Amino acid sequence: MRAVPRHLFVPEAPLEQAYGPESVVTFRDEDGIAISSASGPGVVAVMLEQLDVRPGDRVLEIGAGTGYNAACLAELTGPSGSVTTIDIGEEIVEGARRSLATAGYDRVRVVHGDGADGYAGDAPYDRIIVTAGAWDVPPAWREQLAPGGRLVVPLRIRGVTRAVGLELDGQVWRSVSIEECGFMPMRGPGAVEELNLELPPSRGVRIRVDDGKPVSVVALAAALDAPPALAWSGVVVPWKPMVHLDFWLAGAAAEVCRIIVLSQAREAGLVDPIYSWGSMGCYTPNTFSYLIRRPAAGKDGQEMVELGACAYGPDRDRLATEVAERIRSWGRARDALSGIRIEIHPAGSTDRPAMITADKRHSRVFVLTEST
Numbered sequence: 001m002r003a004v005p006r007h008l009f010v011p012e013a014p015l016e017q018a019y020g021p022e023s024v025v026t027f028r029d030e031d032g033i034a035i036s037s038a039s040g041p042g043v044v045a046v047m048l049e050q051l052d053v054r055p056g057d058r059v060l061e062i063g064a065g066t067g068y069n070a071a072c073l074a075e076l077t078g079p080s081g082s083v084t085t086i087d088i089g090e091e092i093v094e095g096a097r098r099s100l101a102t103a104g105y106d107r108v109r110v111v112h113g114d115g116a117d118g119y120a121g122d123a124p125y126d127r128i129i130v131t132a133g134a135w136d137v138p139p140a141w142r143e144q145l146a147p148g149g150r151l152v153v154p155l156r157i158r159g160v161t162r163a164v165g166l167e168l169d170g171q172v173w174r175s176v177s178i179e180e181c182g183f184m185p186m187r188g189p190g191a192v193e194e195l196n197l198e199l200p201p202s203r204g205v206r207i208r209v210d211d212g213k214p215v216s217v218v219a220l221a222a223a224l225d226a227p228p229a230l231a232w233s234g235v236v237v238p239w240k241p242m243v244h245l246d247f248w249l250a251g252a253a254a255e256v257c258r259i260i261v262l263s264q265a266r267e268a269g270l271v272d273p274i275y276s277w278g279s280m281g282c283y284t285p286n287t288f289s290y291l292i293r294r295p296a297a298g299k300d301g302q303e304m305v306e307l308g309a310c311a312y313g314p315d316r317d318r319l320a321t322e323v324a325e326r327i328r329s330w331g332r333a334r335d336a337l338s339g340i341r342i343e344i345h346p347a348g349s350t351d352r353p354a355m356i357t358a359d360k361r362h363s364r365v366f367v368l369t370e371s372t
C-alpha cells in the first residue's frame with residue numbers, strides 16, 4: 001500500500017482525504033446515491049490479508065472502482081502474476097484504466113461487465129476478490145477458481161455483511177476467515193437489494209430489511225404514536241467491539257432489520273439506538289424493536305455499557321423482553337462466537353442445525369457456531 005500512490009486513483013480528492021482513513025466516493029447515481037468509491041484503506045488491507053496473494057498468482061477483482069485495489073494486487077502478484085478487474089460502470093472502467101496507466105500499472109486488465117458472471121477470458125484464477133457487497137455467491141466464481149484457490153467476498157446474510165475468505169471443498173465453500181466490513185451493494189440484473197423504507201409521514205425513521213417478511217410501513221409508523229417499552233438485559237460489555245452481536249440477532253426467530261434513525265427523530269424524542277446511524281432490530285406486522293445502551297461502571301478505564309432493547313407498537317412489552325433475552329443468550333455465547341464459520345452449499349442442499357440458514361438464489365448459506 002505504501003508502493004501505490006493512492007492520490008492518483010482519486011484525482012479529485014484533496015491529499016488529506018486521499019490518504020485519510022475513510023472511503024472516497026467517486027461516482028453517484030442520478031439520485032445522489034454513491035455507486036463507486038475507493039474503499040477505506042483499513043478494509044482494503046484487511047481483505048488483501050484475507051486473500052493471501054502470492055507472487056505469480058492470477059487474480060480477478062470484481063468491482064474495479066478507482067483501480068486502487070487492483071494496483072495493490074499487481075504489487076502483490078508481481079510481474080509473473082496477472083490482475084484482471086471488472087466493473088459494471090462504463091465510465092468507472094474508463095476512469096480506472098486512466099488512473100492505472102498514470103500510476104504505471106498497464107499490466108492490469110480492466111474489463112467492462114457484470115462481475116456476477118466473473119470473467120471467463122482470463123480464468124482460471126488463483127484468487128478472486130469482490131469489492132462490492134454481494135447477496136449470493138454465483139456459480140461462475142466457483143467455476144473460474146483454480147484448484148486450491150480462494151475467494152474473498154463481502155457477503156450479506158440477513159442484512160449483516162461480513163468479508164468472508166472462502167475455499168472450495170467440492171461444491172461447498174468453507175470460510176477460512178470472517179471480518180466485519182461495510183460495502184456498497186453489487187448492481188446488475190442478478191443483484192438483490194435491501195428494502196429501505198421510510199416510516200410515513202417522514203419522521204426520520206427508516207427500516208432496512210434484507211430478505212425478511214413484508215413490512216407494513218403504515219402500521220409500524222403508527223407504532224411511534226405511543227411511548228416505547230424498554231427492557232434492559234443486565235449484559236454489561238466494553239463499548240465496542242460487539243463480537244457478532246448483529247449476526248446473533250439475525251439468527252433470532254423474529255424478522256430482523258436495521259432501524260436507521262436520523263437526527264430529526266432523535267430530536268423528536270425517539271429513544272437513541274446504540275450506534276450513531278441506528279441499530280439492529282426486529283419487527284412484527286405492527287411492532288418494531290431495536291438495540292439501545294446506557295453507561296455502566298467502567299473497568300480498568302474502559303468504557304462499559306449495558307445493552308437493552310426498546311420497542312414501539314402494541315406488542316412492545318413482549319418484543320422488548322424477547323430481544324433483551326436474545327442479548328442475554330449472546331452474552332453467554334459471546335466467547336464462542338469468535339469461532340464462527342460460514343458454509344455455502346448449492347441451493348436446495350440438505351438442512352442442518354445452524355445459527356442462521358439463509359436461502360439464496362444459487363446457494364444455501366449456513367452460519368455455524370462451535371456447537372453446530
Ligand SMILES: C[S@@+](CC[C@H](N)C(=O)[O-])C[C@H]1O[C@@H](n2cnc3c(N)ncnc32)[C@H](O)[C@@H]1O
Pocket residue numbers: 035036037038039062063064065066067068069070086087088089092113114115116131132184185186187188
Ligand atoms: C467500493 S467500489 C470498489 C472499490 C475498488 N476496488 C477500488 O479499489 O477503488 C464498488 C465497485 O463495484 C462496482 N460494481 C457494482 N456492481 C458490480 C457488478 N455487478 N459487477 C462489477 N462491478 C460492480 C461498482 O460500480 C463500484 O465501482
